[in-house]
Amino acid sequence: MSTLVLILITGVGLGALYFLVASGLSLIYGLMHVLNFAHGAFLTLSAFIGWQVAQALGTASWGSFLASVLAGALVGAVFATATELALIRPLYERHIEQVLITVGLSFAAIALFEGIWGTDAVNIAGPAWLKQTTAVLGASIPNIYWLLMLAAGLVLAAIVLFLKKTRYGMIIRAGVENRSMVTALGIDVRRSFTIVFAIGGAAAGIGGVLAMHWYTFVSAHMGSTLLIFAFIVTVIGGLGSLTGAAIASVLVAVLQQFANFYLGGTGDFIVVALLAVVLLVRPTGILGRKA
């Protein structure tokens, strides 16, 4: 019983991490039809900057932890906005070239990170509470998972509020639905592209700093590994659907944890197999609309 609870809760926690990365990807794809390979680079840079901030302020305190998360979100948002303005915007409506640009950016960024922070993983020590566990129904849950869930919950709530309650959110939702109609009504959709990139970058930045604490280290390739799972999650959830991404994140991560425990570490394969099954049965994903 306690094992079951442990796997379930850590699965949901891991799903929260996937969601932090996938939410931005899904929004960006939904609105702009760009598969953003540079998302991993946003995440890794945020983690490294978060690490620098935490080192400067002393790693053990909650204040420095919060500061590093905020710095991560800010760095992610700034990096993403700069990418959108400098590289994506000039190639307006040329999706394949936009994808290639993000591939090139991620390629160059990883090499640069290796040059700056070295090829070896950099260890991080967080507040002592993160190392401890909390007992739930007899299972000892590492505390980082609660933090991941809290962060993902807050980010989800913030994005949903933004999309439902603000004017820009409304434009973004309308743009995902039918972009040419929004443009025909005289609204400049391109500004919302930048906003979507900034939101996605900030979410990835938070995800990056938390992922660093989850792994307890940060390396230049951290983003690429998480990015692949985020891709899988967005395809399974249905491209462009935020709710779909949230459901799929939890589904994928819980399944992965179960398979890792009961089927001898085959979690990654089960996830890819799930992807294959979803594609065969329902190519549009769980909540996807069109093929």
Added chain:
Amino acid sequence: MTLTTGVPTLVPGRKGAYLPFAIGGALVLMMAVLPLLNIRIPGILPGATYTPGTLALLSLCMVFAAIALSYNMLLGTAGMLSFGHALYFGAGAYGLGIALTYLGVPLWPGALIALVGGLLIALLTGSVAMRVSGIPFAMVTLAFAQAGSVLVRRNQQVTGGEEGMRLPVAQVPEWLVGVVNTRNLYWLTLVVLVVVYLVALWVDRSRLGHLAEAVRENDARVRVLGLQPYAAKLIVFVVAGGCATLAGIMYMLLQSGTQPSAVGTELTITVLVMVVLGGVGFRWGAIVGGVLYTILDQRLTVLARSEWIHDLPAVLRIPLSEPLFLLGVLFILVVMFLPGGIAGTIDGWVRRRRGERTRTQLRQLDDAEGTGEETIAEVRT
């Protein structure tokens, strides 16, 4: 609207129609006699052309040219953006290693087993991935390649894990082993490259290739004509996978070993960079891209170790000592300002002089994607 596509077509009777083939034949001949000559190109090649070091580098160039050619079949001919092409390259490399080590067969049957294995994996993954197209297809192929990469890294007792796998030299014919025989390996690599080129040529010229091109331009229209887009694309995918497997087998022989990076996403991205650099949709562009990338990578690594780089301030030293950073920046610049790549730019220039109109292949892919969406929208309303 009739526009010339990027793929050059043979028009019998036109002046100079057979010129590319004459040049190609002459180039192959020149490459074949290169190990017997003493040519030095300082700054590009590490030594004279008969030295094993230079021959090894040139062989590596040709292996990458071969995989770039196979990738061009996907992206250029069929318009499929795949992020899992390294899976088939890795299947060739690891397949050969596994066949020789665990089945104890000699080299040639082992290579055949690896090739069949690569084709089967391509068929299996391709048929599932092609349930979706466009960007989702790219994501799914990426996921499959990642599964392959995890498989290789996890099963340490079979594949050697992170350490990589050594080629059991005992089962390889003597004339292909050792530094002394580098030029035999070089000639074998040249044969592989020529075979892959001929396969690519056949695909582009055959009805299959024409159908794949038609699907790339307008999928719905091909369906309306009663043809099977799925089958055509799948065959091209499997053929391209087979060619990549061949390149992987050759890579294993050449390096007498392989690392898990041969299956990873980084390799696919590297090949994508080569093809875009050379020019999407051009067979010779893919070869130029593969060779150029490999030599640049090698030269920039040498540059990174040079004295004067170490004396620079950190702001300049760190970017300049990362070859992949420089290549990534070069790639971004090419996509932004030279979308036809090397071959596309030259071809466009030649065609404009002849008075023809052109567009780069990447532009065409984007437009084709656009028409597909419009057609769907029309059907719906």
